[in-house]
Amino acid sequence: MNSTILSMGIKLLVPLFVIFSLFLLFRGHNAPGGGFVGGLVFSIAFSLYTLNYGVKRTKEKYKIRPLKLIAWGLLMAVLSGLIPLFAGESFLTGLWHDEITIPVLGKPGTPILFDIGVYLLVAGTILSLIFTLWEE
Amino acid sequence: MLTTILIGFLLAVLLPWLYKFFKANTGRFLAVFPAAAFVWFATKHNQIAAGGIVKEAYNWMPGLGVSLDFKLDGLSLLFAFLISGIGAIVLLYAGTYMKAYEKTDRFFVALMIFMASMLGLVLSDNIISLFVFWELTSFSSYFLIGFSHEKEESRGAALKALLITAGGGLALLAGLILLGIGGETNTISELLMRGDQIADSGFLHVAMMLIIVGCFTKSAQFPFHFWLPAAMAAPTPVSAYLHSATMVKAGIYLLARMSPLFNGTGNWNTTLLVVGGITMLMGASTAVIQSDLKKILAYTTVSALGLLTMLLGIGTEIAIQAAVVFILAHALYKGALFLLAGIIDHQTGTRNIRKLGKLFKKMPYTGTAVIIASLSMAGIPPLFGFISKELIYASTIDMVINSPLTTSAFFIAGVLITAAAGILSYKVFFGKRNKLESQPTEAPFSLVAGPLLMAVIAVTLGISSRFISPLLNQASLAVMPENIELQLSLWHGINTELIMSMATIFIGYLTFLFIYLNPKFIASIKVSDKIKTSSVYDRTISTVVEISKRVTIIIQNGNLRIYVFVLIAVFSLLSLWVLKDFSVPSISILWSDFRIYDIVIGLIMIAACFYAVMAKSRLLAIALLGVVGYGVAFIFIMFGAPDLAITQILIETITVVIFVLVLWKLPKFLIFTESFIKFRYFMISIVFGGLMTWIVMIVTQYPLESHLKAYFAENSYLLAKGKNVVNVILVDFRSLDTLGEMVVLGIAAIGIYALVKFNKTGKKEEL
């Protein structure tokens, strides 16, 4: 598998996949996609990289700590749920900023933050699976 | 009264510290408690003897009708005197006697718990609190019998006593609760007046029989009696106190207490009479062939308990009076005799009467006390035992039916007990020779004083019985409210009772002589194991254990497939039972509207599933699994669930990848041959699948109006700002589910990491 073309291809693919996964994440609210699918695509990119270069190099190069991703993902989701409390709303209530609409990303709101949490967690989970099992 | 009981429990709790302080004097210190209680009860004597009662009431669990109601009447006071009086003597005695043992603090803890509970039992006026104290006496008895717990025998005896009494306790509990339900109160004094109401509820007889069972186990009635002789494994003070004077009388107490309610109804009288009679005769006849002093006493105690039960069963005025009087007489002489047996054991090192003899000169005080107590036991005037025996005969003679039979039963038992008394006193103290290795000396005063005092009381009460008459009269009124007044005296003139008493003594003497002169013959008598209820007990216990082992091996067989099989079978049977009300949906609608690729996909999936079942290669099976998974995704696409389809495809891919990563180094499938078992599994699988199909069809034939669906369609964009409704539900409407799902995934990741990497080499790895 160590052919240079493939290696080059994968190196190029990783950022592409990451961007695509982010795209899936943010469009999820209005079209098929979302944090879960985005996270999966994200992790597929690094899985490919791992298949080619091994776990150690992947971890070193991209400073990926799956466990941290999991923890941050969860924390992010919880925080997105806590934010509405300061606005006097219930836990996890979706708060939206109505005036601003960012292109591609849509309106910023806590559900988006929540979805990012999902994204991080799924990415972390799948990567941890791949890392753990690949090293075996 | 509550204070008294609580002090008792408090002393038990504090004992470890008290023991450190008082050490060997703990017993003497503790004796202050029952002595003080005795004095307190004595101050109430005149009031009670005049027909008054003392009541106390405290809430405990009012929601359940459980309260700490205490009521002191004649019967309770009689028992309270016995418990506190004999308790004080026993504690003094134990203070010296237990010096030979280790860890006596534990002994005293149990003894104090017992004393307090026993007081609570006889003072309670609430069925539930009575039961609480009742069980506590069983509980403390368990620890006292098992005091020498390193001996197998002690442990077995303790367990026997506990299982029998607590088992009976469960029956008693049910009986008491039924009474409470029937009488709509838990207060005993109220219940006793609501006989008609309880009878109307239909619970009276069931409750009665259950209570009788409870009382019989506690008071060692046939066929439950065998735990009592076994309980002689306990240190002697315990035998004297619990297993002759007080605890075993708890059953008698409760029978007496409930008499106003049950006497004359149903099988009460017959049951008590018959069981009591058997117990009495069996106990008396077994007693005379024993060689162990404590066993002799134990069986005479069984006999006495049988006699008491009989008297309550006879249930006439005189019988009740006789019972009350005999409770006192028996407690005095039997308690004393046990303590004295302990002294003999303590001083000579044996309790085997075959080895004992000629002790009087060496142990004059002990001897005197034994003789007095034995004479009381034999019913020889002017001792208190004589008065009680007179009354017993009087009660049988005026029975309406079965008088001759009952009278002769009493007579035979009386004869045997007299003989036993002879063995205890004459054989041990004046017998021809002893076979002791060492020369015994008289026991210290602290040991002899107590039993001697009890012997003296037996004499005093015999001569001046009128002091005790008012109290006993009140006690008998408590058992039978309309009873005639009790008048005790030694001399009633020459009448049938007197003649019978004399005859009993005379023939008892002859019997004693026979036993005394033919020790070899007596020793050769063996009771067959087959008729011993103790061996029935042993067999029952081992059978229960054996059955439970067999059942457990079948049920908990360790075979995962069978567990799943049972689960599916239970589900299928239950569903079939419910589904029998539904018709099978007609198949014709099947062909109404379908597209050709539906069928193709369906068939592919079914085929893939089928070959996955049959596959002999692991990789093939996994690949086929993938086919099924993608098929599912395809169905999602067809029915408007693109998100599901994407997820399904991605997940399916990852699952297959994981499978391959994990499994590819494993050896090939083992081929297991098991076709005949497989048929069972095959059938249940088909049934299960069929049921699920049927259920889907049944449920979907009804129309569904989901207001949730409508709400989401309406508000998903307007309120939740999202056009992909599924995603909006996931991150907004039902974001909590998603949060949970995230945690599940995270844990799964940790779990897989831990599973694969776990090692004990201490090598740290960062996840």
Next chain:
Amino acid sequence: MENHILIVLLIPLLSGIFSLFAWGRKQLQQYIFLVGTFLLIVAAGFLLNSVLIHEVIVLQSAGWEAPFGISLVADLLSSIMVLLAAIIGIAVAIYSFSEVDEHRIQFGFYPLMNFLVFSVCGAFLTGDVFNLYVWFEMMLISSFVLMVLGNGKSQVEATIKYVTINIVASTFFLAGIGILYGLTGTLNMADLAVRLQSVPNSSLLDLAAIFFFIAFGVKAAVFPLFNWLPASYHTPPIAVSSFFAGLLTKVGVYAFIRFFTMIFNHESAFIDNLLLYTAAATMFFGVLGAAAQMDFRKILSFHIISQIGYMIMGLAIGTKLALTGAIFYIIHHIIVKSNLFLIAGIVKKSSGSFNLKKIGGVYGKYPFLAILFIISAFSLAGFPPLSGFWAKLIVIKAGLESGDSFLVIVALVVGFLTLYSMTKIWNEAFWKKVPEEYMEESQTKSVPLSSIKPMIIPVVMLAGITLFIGLFGESVLNLAMMTAEQLLNPEIYIHAVLGNDS
């Protein structure tokens, strides 16, 4: 007020997340778990207090009115269960400091425990059937990992059984949710209770009930679905078994009570009989298993089953008193059973084995431990005046009142056998001397009790609670009665969740 519910859930969740961040740092994780469970007790206490004042508290998560979002509901039953979970949580936390080894901690023991507590609390508080499924799955996955953590041979074997049966049961749960949704188009428990009234054919309800009977029956370990429990509960460390023994099966019982008092409360002879026979068989076969065993933990495991039977018995009889008994039983049993497992662990440490044949003499050596055991064991056997007695008394009284004498007889016989197997432990482990042939083994494998003193603290705490409930049980009884009252009047719950228009 609603936020009391939120706080109860946030504490274990955040503890879990924080201990993920503290991965591998033993002391910090221990500290987080201890503080977390302590705060949880406080929060649960506040929650219970507000529920006592306001009857039913509802938190509409994400701010959507019921039944469109997910309602978190705290009624008396839920808040009592949460409080109990917190109590067992802190007991296990303290215990785990001495018991759980370095390696398990390295591989995530504490985060998993936190998430387990989280899932249990969530399961008690949710008012939505699908959300309950999610909590159940979270509970399952964390218990799977905790059970296998350490990779011991018996652990792996036990976990395979545990996983398989529980996953199969989960499919029934999911299918059951499908049927409920297919019949009513709603998932909110309160809404379901209302809408199920108008289901065209009440046999459909019986049908749906079977699915939940299987799903919860497996979790609660009722006959004949209990096999996974005795196969597995004796394999992980005691801190884990103890938490499992006290709480996990009770989540199943909780779900039983919730579903069969509120959702399936239509008149159904089928369900009534099903519960009655299940209760009897569960009591009976559970205790038979206990009578057969000679391993400390296996005896205790089988006793869980038999005692679950008593709780189901309370539910099956269904009168106010019976439900009171079931609630009282749950409270009593969670405390006592967890404690017995903790004691088993200490006995093992101080005597070298769980096998009763190989050990002995604990009473002689450690009388204080013996007293703690006596309190818990005799309470389990229903001896007065300990907590188990009241529990049994109420259930039996309820049974006699409603004329279910068959159940009462079974309950009494089972009570007797329970006493037998508890005294078996006492006889063998505490009274008897260590058999000669195992003397050496016992000495080499045991450590003196003084070296593991912190493990006694939670045992004393739980035994104290048992004793307290026994001696001053009135408050617990009142609580249980009020809970039963609430369960029998689901309108209060439904009204609180759905608002005025129901």
Next chain:
Amino acid sequence: MEDILPFLIGCLYAGGIYLIFHRSFVKLIIGLIILGYASNLFLFTISRITRDAPPLIPDDATQLTETFADPLPQALILTAIVIGFGLQAFAIVLIKVGFKTLKTDDLDKTTSTDRLDN
């Protein structure tokens, strides 16, 4: 298809459970996964199905009108799939570890934890 689905579900349930009844660990796990599919489809079908009408609000609309698939069961199934994936992945690795520690692939040989000790 609406009419075929119940049969497909039945087949999947039957196949899944029958796989669990095999003695091999690997078939056990495959069976569990197929059971998972079966119950997802069960939930999907029993909440009624609608062809070709995904619950996506068109760009020019603010609400879903006419016929559309019920989004709620979809969301539930999505959650169930993901949760099921977590559990199944764990189970797959578990049988691998089981195979390594128990040295067998045969379920009938894993009866030691249930054994009576006496």
